Amino acid sequence: MSNSDLFVLASLHEGFGVVYLEAMYCKLPVIAADEGGQVDLLEEGLSGHLVKIGDVNQMSSALDSILSNTEKARKMGEYNVGHVNNFSISRLAAKYEEQFEALCNVNR
Secondary structure: OOOOOOOEOOOOOOOOOOHHHHHOOOOOEEEEEOHHHHHHOOEOOHHHEEEEEOOHHHHHHHHHHHHOOHHHHHHHHHHHHHHHHHOOOHHEEEEEEEEHHHHHHHHO
């Protein structure tokens, strides 16, 4: 991935999509479908583009917007390498713990 210009995964569904995090860690802008677990990871216009499933024109536009603008691609990649840290195991575990603590304290 580190030799790529961008990462595109146009699958119909991804439950979480660790591969997106791997691409983000490699400083790649990402293009993905706008349905599935990736919508929790990716931010339209910041980390790449989310496209409607089956919309060939939108996919083409998303590809063109990144491939034709190396500065935009670089900024997205830089954003991604920082943003991916929000999804580390330790950070996600801490968020789960916070939620469980809040739920346990609701009826006290």
